[in-house]
Amino acid sequence: MRIGPYDLPNTLFVAPMAGVTDRPFRQLCRQFGAGYAVSEMVTSRKDLWHTLKTSRRANHDGEPGPIAVQIAGTEPGMMAEAAAYNIDRGAQIIDINMGCPAKKVCNKWAGSALMQDEALALDIIEAVVAACEPKGVPVTLKMRTGWCQSEKNALTIARAAESAGVQMVTVHGRTREQGYKGEAEYDTIAAVKAALRIPVVANGDIDSPEKARQVLQATGADALMIGRAAQGRPWIFREVAHYLATGTHLAPPLVAEVQRALLEHLQDHYGLYGEYTGVRSARKHIGWYVKDLPGGEAFRSGMNTLETAEQQLDAVGAYFEELSQQMDRLPAVQWHPALETMQ
Helix, strand or coil, rough: CECCCCECCEEEEEEECCCCCCCCHHHHHHCCCCCCEEEEEEECHHHCCCCCCHHHHCCCCCCCCCCEEEEEEHHHHHHHHHHHHHHHCCEEEEEECCCCCCCCCCCCCCHHHHHHHHHHHHHHHHHHHHHHHHHHHCCEEEEEEEEEEEEEHHHHHHHHHHHCCCCEEEEEECCCCCCCCCCCCCCCHHHHHHHHHCCCEEEEECCCCHHHHHHHHCCCEEEEEHHHHHCCCCHHHHHHHHHHHHHCCCCCEHHHHHHHHHHHHHHHHHHHHHHHHHHHHHHHHHHHHHCCCHHHHHHHHHHCCCCCHHHHHHHHHHHHHHHHEEEECCCCCCCCCCCCCCC
């Protein structure tokens, strides 16, 4: 798998998710076998570039390459400037967001709302490619199948994007109208793959090794992008890789390994956000890890009352120490994070 000048180690990618795929989470997923990760979306609004939120999203300290940054906006010139801004801060690949279904994004005609205006979508693509090309930076595109069931235009936009110089397209198998509800459909992704020469990535409902194989067979996609199923279960990437290579299941991770990974994740998380914000924003990650584990619900409730990093680390360590006395490995039954709508 190759994007521009970059050879990727495998074809299992981490999906960009607002509020989730920050630098610590991306690095964690890569440690567990993801071959590629895309940042949370960075706004094209110049007046917000120097906010703490944007500066954290543009932080790539110690991150292995290629560093891919997703940008979001509605105005071609601003999107081109956003691409250049992020390249100056270390981005090696720029991804255009036309897939986010969140109301606060779509109400401003960004994200998947752009699929309603094909002319504007193409103007943005062309502007971003023009800004990136002289710097040797590839441009990719992430989108949905369309705005709604009666307006599926992913194939049209994908063809135009390829002609404009986009070097990879990712399609989430839902319309914006669906959000994250219902089931993803893969026929549209298959049609896009059949029509394009550039790599096409399938995204949506890939939550197990078996499902990964089914989606590859159904779409013929060059790669898979996994999002919500990696929340609290970053080792899904190595599970999928092992299954696709051998047809057999990898043993569940050792409890001690998960404990070590989560504690390291938390330390990295605090390092990026600081203690006050880090403790509070880490709660969702911890909740995803312990969901469906013995005593997980009670532990999560208590976790949400803790106010300091030391208390949080001590509580996580104690929980997993107790769990390790009950079992060596996590339960063999596949367990999944909550699939509620992302906000």
